[in-house]
Structure formats: structure tokens, C-alpha cells
Amino acid sequence: MKTTLVIGAGRFGKHLAIELCKLGNEVMLVDRNEKLIDELSHRVTSAEIGDYTMYSNLEALGIDDFDYIFVCIGKFQESLVIVDHLKRLGARKILAKASSSVHERFLTMAGADSIIYPERDSAYTTAVEYSSNSIYDYIKLNDESGIYEIDVPSSWSGKSLVDLNVRKTHGVTVIASKNSDGGITAINSADYIFNNNDHIIVMGDKNNIRKLTKD
Numbered sequence: 001m002k003t004t005l006v007i008g009a010g011r012f013g014k015h016l017a018i019e020l021c022k023l024g025n026e027v028m029l030v031d032r033n034e035k036l037i038d039e040l041s042h043r044v045t046s047a048e049i050g051d052y053t054m055y056s057n058l059e060a061l062g063i064d065d066f067d068y069i070f071v072c073i074g075k076f077q078e079s080l081v082i083v084d085h086l087k088r089l090g091a092r093k094i095l096a097k098a099s100s101s102v103h104e105r106f107l108t109m110a111g112a113d114s115i116i117y118p119e120r121d122s123a124y125t126t127a128v129e130y131s132s133n134s135i136y137d138y139i140k141l142n143d144e145s146g147i148y149e150i151d152v153p154s155s156w157s158g159k160s161l162v163d164l165n166v167r168k169t170h171g172v173t174v175i176a177s178k179n180s181d182g183g184i185t186a187i188n189s190a191d192y193i194f195n196n197n198d199h200i201i202v203m204g205d206k207n208n209i210r211k212l213t214k215d
Contacts, residue, residue: 001024005063007031037049059089079107173204
């Protein structure tokens, strides 16, 4: 369990706070909008109303008690001010939402440890998923690689990891298999035999994945 602070109860911040709480984390959600906080207070561990562009209000939250702090403020200047305050208050890990590449650059300069770019990442994930009939899900790791759910290549059916030497030949790592019922099984043995009816979860460079999923 992680102790997290979510600053901003807009569309992204709201859903992030709720999902973090569902996953068993201790979540405080704060926003200056009283109506939003009243609506969401029962869905998170705790919620507070206030203007968190003010240093004193952030300080009162006990910033060093949180494992992660998410700054989910869309307004350019306000998010920069909050990140700067958090940095000066000794926040352990600051993750900030950006709305543009310029916003991203300035948040990094202000001291954010990691940038969340929901619109861009969602668009890229959707583009990847719908660019191939063989890709069913995707998690971006960085600009060059990710984790993909794909069809078992027809040439792999009935063969094992040892037979195919997948990592060396194709430059990807097979993590798990997913059967038609949605059950996922971790692949821990090199003797695993690929079944053409299953999907596989693989991690690798996007160019290597593209070669595997050519229709």
C-alpha cells in the first residue's frame, strides 16, 4: 500500500484517485472546488478543500508523509507553482500532468520527477491497438518499447521458447499467455509450447513487435 496525494479533482485527477483507492492505496484528494470534493469524499480515504497554489496550505498537509504526489492541475501556471512548492517542501516523488510539450518541459524544470501526459499517451495507445488486427492491448514503457498483447504468430504454434529462441531471434521477451477465457498464465519455463488459439503478452521494441504482428 502506498500513501498518495492527488492535487486536482478534475476528470483525470478524479479517476486516478478512485482507481488508486480501489487498488488498496491510502489516497488524499484535494481541490479548491467544494462541490467536487463533496461528491468524491466517500470514494477516497480523505479529501480536503483549499487553494493549493498557496505554500502554507500544501505545508499543512504534511507533504513528506506521502510516497507519491500527483499534480493533476490543467492550468499551466498553477501546476508549475504547485510543483515548485512541493519540491521546496521535500516531496519524495512528484508526478505531474502535462497538457502540452511546452507544459511538460516547464514542469520538469520546476522539479517534477515524472510527467503524465494522458491525452498523448491515450492517443498513442489507441493508435497502436487499432493499427494491427493482431494487437489487443498495449502498455507504453517509453518512446521505443512497451508491453503488448498479441496473437501467437502462426509459425510459433506447437513450438517452444527453446525451439524458437525468441529473445535472440525476435528481440522480444515473452511474459505470459492468455487463453480464450481471459485467464493469464506467467511463462516461466523455456519448454512452454505455444498454442495458436492463445494470445501472448510480450515486451519489446516497437519495431520488433511490428515485425511479429504483420497482417
